[in-house]
Amino acid sequence: MPDKKRTVRVPIGPQHPALKEPESFMVDLQGEKITSVALRLGYNHRGIEKGCEERTYMQDLYLVERVCGICSHSHATAFVQAVEEIAGLEIPRRAKYIRTLIAELERVHSHLLWLGVAGHEIGFDTLLMYSWRDRELVMDLFAELTGNRVNYAMNTLGGVRRDIAAEQFPHILKIVDALEERTKYYIELAMTEETLAQRLSGVGRLSKEDAVRLGAVGPTARASGADRDTRRDDPYAAYDELEFRVITDDRCDVFGRAVVRLGELMQSYSLIRQILKQMPEGPIAVKAPLKIPAGEAVSRYEAPRGEDVHYVRANGTDKPERVKVRAPTLANTQSIAKMLEDGYLADLPIVVAAIDPCFSCTDRTIAVRGGRDSKTMGWEELVQYGVRWYRERGVDPSRIKVRGDESA
Amino acid sequence: MARTLWRRPGRMVPSLLRSLFRHPATTRYPFVKWVMPADFRARPVVHTENCIGCKMCVRNCPSGAIEIEPVGEKRFEARIDLGRCVYCGRCAEVCPKKTIELTKDFELAALDRKTLKVVYDAPPPPAAAANPEAGPERDAGG
Amino acid sequence: MTVGSAVLNILVFPGFLFLVAFGLAGEFVDRKLYARLQNRQGPPWYQPLADFLKLLGKENVIPEGADRPTFRLAPVFALAAVVASIFYIPLGSTTSVLPFEGDLIVVLYLLVIPTVAFFLGGWTSRSVFATIGAFRAITQVFAYEIPLFVALLAPALLANTWSISGIAAYYAGHPWLWLVNLLGFGVALVSLLGKLEKVPFDTPEAETEIVAGSFIEYSGRRLAFFRLAIDCEAIVGASLVAAVFLPFGLGLTPVLGILVYVAKVLLILGILALLRTLFARLRIDQMVHFCWSVVAPIAFLQILINLVVRELI
Structure with a gap:
């Protein structure tokens, strides 16, 4: 009988010796038995x-x-x-x-x-x-x-x-x-x-x-x-x-x-x-x-x-x-x-x-369509969103130095 | 592959005991040098005296690791960032004068990124060529 | 016994210094053999000492929410119990430092303490991996400890004494009777693998599953002492098995006797190293099943054999 109170949640990853690459497996255990696994990709997206x-x-x-x-x-x-x-x-x-x-x-x-x-x-x-x-x-x-x-x-x-x-x-x-x-x-x-x-x-x-x-x-x-x-x-x-x-x-x-x-x-x-x-x-x-x-x-x-x-x-x-x-x-x-x-x-x-x-x-970026907070945006929109996101948190992106851009 | 073979634990005993008296497969690496085969692609070297400044290497490099700068009349200096280089050998392939050569020197680890930026000096100007002390190339990577 | 010789016994021989030195040397022999069996170079002779010293210099971290005294004391308990048990085991002769009737039971009891310390250390670490490791360690105790007890009980039955020194003396007097105990010797070796948490019984610290099990939150000095305790436990365990099952060369001069003793311990460590290269790690359920359905019956069979032999002679 699955008993919610007696399950232990074990995080296997994103950093774990069994995995040679970052990936997350959230494992629910009852004793040594696995009752459910939640998998999460996307820790190593390289573009x-x-x-x-x-x-x-x-x-x-x-x-x-x-x-x-x-x-x-x-x-x-x-x-x-x-x-x-x-x-x-x-x-x-x-x-x-x-x-x-x-x-x-x-x-x-x-x-x-x-x-x-x-x-x-x-x-x-x-x-x-x-x-x-x-x-x-x-x-x-x-x-x-x-x-x-x-x-x-x-x-x-x-x-x-x-x-x-x-x-x-x-x-x-x-x-x-x-x-x-x-x-x-x-x-x-x-x-x-x-x-x-x-x-x-x-x-x-x-x-x-x-x-x-x-x-x-x-x-x-x-x-x-x-x-x-x-x-x-x-x-x-x-x-x-x-x-x-x-x-x-x-x-x-x-x-x-x-x-x-x-x-x-x-x-x-x-x-x-x-x-x-x-x-x-x-x-x-x-x-x-x-x-x-x-x-x-x-x-x-x-x-x-x-x-x-x-x-x-x-x-x-x-x-x-x-x-x-x-x-x-x-x-x-x-x-x-x-x-x-x-x-x-x-x-x-x-x-x-x-x-x-x-x-x-x-690892790829994934667009979840129809999810709760999901939204698809183009490149320009994404840049604007990023600038806005940082402004709201009190960071002025225009003042961040970009590597190689010595003049900024 | 028969499916019902007699299974037992400890199948590896004979080969394990043989290994005990064999020479280990691993080497004491930093003390015993490892030599790569002749055609190995490792540290690129630019013989700048032949460079004509066509920049084919710069255009073709997949990682933007090489820069060619004119320093005088038909004299060019080459800069290679070994930290960016992917050692594909594309530069050596496209160079019309074959001035770039990939050596088999693979021990390129460094504690400081700056030391990975190697400059191959331009050849001395024709007037100074008689001066024997100015070497045609300098290896700043060492 | 004078105070001077007691201090010497506790600190130098066969106590702390001897055991630590032999433990580190034993770890080297184990690692080197393990490497050579796998066709590798293996570490240089000072590697265990270098590892120990390096760990001593590392930062000590106690996880938030851990029970600090228990967390701190667990490694000390483990090491102290191991060092204490060496005084009841005869090394190279038929008498130990402090022999008395029943010291076999005391030593077996003392040798359970390290495992309990691993459990306590893991349990108080508040890490989910450490908790799983701690539970596996304590589950495993019930699987290998009974066969080990029974396997050591059989020679004691034949010798009619509960003292390890007495057992050693009896078998030294009846040189060929050790052959009767061969089954028990095997059982003791297998149980020792479980006690030392080595492959195939390294489930409590299975690296690829629960990272390091009970030790996951331990660092620096405390980890160094845990590892030292395991090294010393290997020596004490091997000494115990050697004293009970391999009664050769006991009547020699002290120096020669010690050399024979060292050779016996190294032989046992060598067998353990070979055993741990041979197998895949068993799952905890397979481990318990194996111990109860294979190892324990063999141990009981040994008891039966010894009872019969006792009637015959």
Whole structure:
């Protein structure tokens, strides 16, 4: 029986060791059981979409890459694909293959990172240390292939910026072999380690119906049996020329999500081998115009965390008129509250971590229509409102010094 | 992946004990230096003696980190704010004279933002070029 | 016992100084082993001492609305109880500093006090995380304390004494009987993990769930003493287990005896370090279930075995 008097409200976040980014979960507890969860986004809005409108397409590439640190290639590729579609650019096949190679390596590093985070959330730090040690192999490979460990900056309008020499192939294959062996070990470990099963099985349940209804994407959806993967359903880059299996699982819990990610790792290794085998010769980029003709495009991309959608509207200048990013975490956040229903407080960290959240990528300003005090205003009106708001509180905004504006 | 495998706790014992006698994967970092691969993109260096002042780098920089200032007849000074730089290497790519180069020196942490503002002096004027003491470039970042 | 030797016993050996030094060294061994098992470098030997000194220099904060005396005294209680219990445990010989019939019960009682101090400290902190941590700590006590009692009771039954020194002396006289108590040894190690709040039983201070549990509001000197109390508790717990279950090398010269004792304690700490790398943290309900359905029955089985063995010899 829910007894209002005996519930304890626990604030998990915005600052909490279980969350790597600021996000708030107000949890009502009865004993150790969760009775309700209130989720709040919006602590880390960075205004990247607006920033994109102020910069040229070329500069935007490096800005959207920084939407997410882990899936930086995903956002850059999704964006560049949209712009290329508007401009009608057909990129060389070799560029497509290189983009796919980086994309799959990114999936490997992201899933290994997730495995470690999951281990840490359930107090299994050894798993964290081991999987992150193995992840270093991919990170070092990235430093070699792209020139950076995280923000690879591989994409450019009309292709990629760096070629991958045939001399580097054996090295990549060697690392893939080593990682495949490690991943097999983790799969065996996940299947047979009792304490892992105890903490992951049956935790954070999300039925297939709920996953579809709440719009879950990526491994979160696939672990609930929803068979959707943009790489297969709407192929981009070189995926239509490559063989792979979409991993799904019907366990519908955190354990299933781990199994799906481990399975996807194995698929990624096979994809990387195919890419290196089939890599066509030719140029890596075509020349792109500075000004993009008016038009709009939506680009879909299967990031490690799920489907990433970019919308770009061009107006004929060298800057986009509107850029909209739908990060996969936004699609998956809805399902967190469902997964936490009737769960334990102890399971909250792993349930949240199981969608592989990337909250800073997700944060946007939201206009609530029809709410009690809600109002939509334009830029000028907003400036006026801000000035008025401060005046009422005795602050004269005209006297505030703006950085860089020495004359004021 | 069979679903009914014999589960037991403590599956990691063998690999744990092996780790005990293996060399640690981590390094004693500040004492043992880490070297990045040759093509790594880190601290940009401007060889101002070749700069023609076209400002392609300034226009293309995604973060507005670079400034080129004329200091005399066909002589230009470059200022890079390493705190703003995103190390994408776009400047090096667009420079028609290839005066910008990204080194692999990645240890750029500083306690003061000001020390991240690096100035690459203009080359000495042709008359003073004979003076051997005026170096062509100065690294204020060090 | 003269006043001089009593002061020496309390302050130097086997009292405060020895226990603190050994506790910090034990923490180092634990952390280094933990790191090496995870294929990491691990800390340098002075890290525990450096951490302790750093915490001593940090600001002390007492949360508003906390019960100040309790909040202040909890770490002192914890440390004092741990240090007091070392006088009843024989180190490297068959007699402790103050042996008497029934000191086993006293030591077990003294070793519960730190957990009670964690509970009180957390409870008075007025933080919701500390409260949850405190409740988990006290829930856990009921899960591991009974198996630990029973596991230590079994060797006592066989030795027919309630004194730890007596038990050590008995097993030193019957060198092969320690093999009978192996099950109890395992139970004691598992219970020790629970007592020290280490993985998989670190639910009361689970970092990713309730940040630091009972200790969340503690800072500076008081946190330093709480941590020191835990370090010393590890040594005392390991010494107790070593004295009861590992009765080797007790009749040697004092110096050699101490060395053997140190080796035994380090062995136990090593096993604990290995155990805590192996598992995921259990939920509190799983922990209680595990202790009552697996650990406690094994402990009772040990009692049964010892009763039978006592009839046989």
